[in-house]
Amino acid sequence: MNYxxxxxxxxxxxxxxxxxxxxxxxxxxxxxxxxxxEISLAFVGNKKMKQLNRQxxxxxxxxxxxxxxxxxxxxxxxxxxxxxxxxxxDEVLRxxxxxxxxxxxxxxxxxxxILVDEEVNxxxxxxLRNLLKGISx
Numbered sequence: 001m002n003y004x005x006x007x008x009x010x011x012x013x014x015x016x017x018x019x020x021x022x023x024x025x026x027x028x029x030x031x032x033x034x035x036x037x038e039i040s041l042a043f044v045g046n047k048k049m050k051q052l053n054r055q056x057x058x059x060x061x062x063x064x065x066x067x068x069x070x071x072x073x074x075x076x077x078x079x080x081x082x083x084x085x086x087x088x089x090d091e092v093l094r095x096x097x098x099x100x101x102x103x104x105x106x107x108x109x110x111x112x113x114i115l116v117d118e119e120v121n122x123x124x125x126x127x128l129r130n131l132l133k134g135i136s137x
Contacts, residue, residue, distance in 0.1 A: 009043035
């Protein structure tokens with residue numbers, strides 16, 4: 001399957017891009033998608049996450065993960081009433097953006113006694129489920 005997985009991160013966060021891409025691809029393969037997909041992931045600090053959470057959710061605190069869908073269900077239903085997903089004219093399914101707070105993932109990993117990579121993987125899966133839930137019928 002053709003996936004475009006864009007990852008943005010501050011250099012201070014030791015993320016493993018190749019492993020993250022593989023995990024996203026594995027998740028998307030199991031989701032039953034049959035078209036090209038584009039998704040972006042951003043790893044940010046507490047300050048940026050708090051700003052985004054305040055701006056979009058009216059909560060003045062940091063959080064672990066935020067999802068921003070690029071698709072609107074009402075538009076999808078209007079344009080493609082018999083389709084499970086809304087496609088752009090180039091037939092690429094642009095799921096949206098995942099924003100993960102790396103310091104929050106570190107805190108949760110320490111609390112749960114797991115590796116930060118495991119917590120990041122959990123947060124990615126959680127965000128992907130939210131994006132897919134938002135566009136499925």
